[in-house]
Amino acid sequence: NAGVTQTPKFQVLKTGQSMTLQCAQDMNHNSMYWYRQDPGMGLRLIYYSASEGTTDKGEVPNGYNVSRLNKREFSLRLESAAPSQTSVYFCASSFSAGTGGNEQFFGPGTRLTVL
């Protein structure tokens, strides 16, 4: 049971380049989330997917797109990277997006630097 896995672990991009961050979970969870973590700040929600086939914007969606490929996989795409997107990106999953005390399980993170 790997839990939540993310690839790559590290990435350096030049301004304007594009890339996709991959996330997969093997816990049969319905809901998945993408967060970014910046120094001195808490995690901020970028996008989430309450269930397969649905995606919704979070607090900071500008500059990102997401795809819920299937129940297991949720990818985050930067179409034209900017230095302001330098951050650590975390993927998380939970059994559902309801308020029934659904613990979110986090991946190890992807450290992205945009030059």
Added chain:
Amino acid sequence: GEDVEQSLFLSVREGDSSVINCTYTDSSSTYLYWYKQEPGAGLQLLTYIFSNMDMKQDQRLTVLLNKKDKHLSLRIADTQTGDSAIYFCAPNSGGYNKLIFGAGTRLAVHP
């Protein structure tokens, strides 16, 4: 938007108790979580409390909730060097399982 505030740094001696405080603004939060992040790692759930509870104890961890003042605290008894990490308070918000994170409290445990 909703907000969560935590003190940024706490230093304690090994064996003492640590108390990490958190205030939040969303009065509709039903579950309030505490996560731990070790260097270079993802977040690990420590414990959580349901909004109709005042206190929850889980081994060395005690969570206190004052819903009226929207104040949450995490007490770690007999703090060990392995407890050194960043601790995040994260109430849910908006009627969904969306979590609002504080900036985190860095706990440093010294001999």
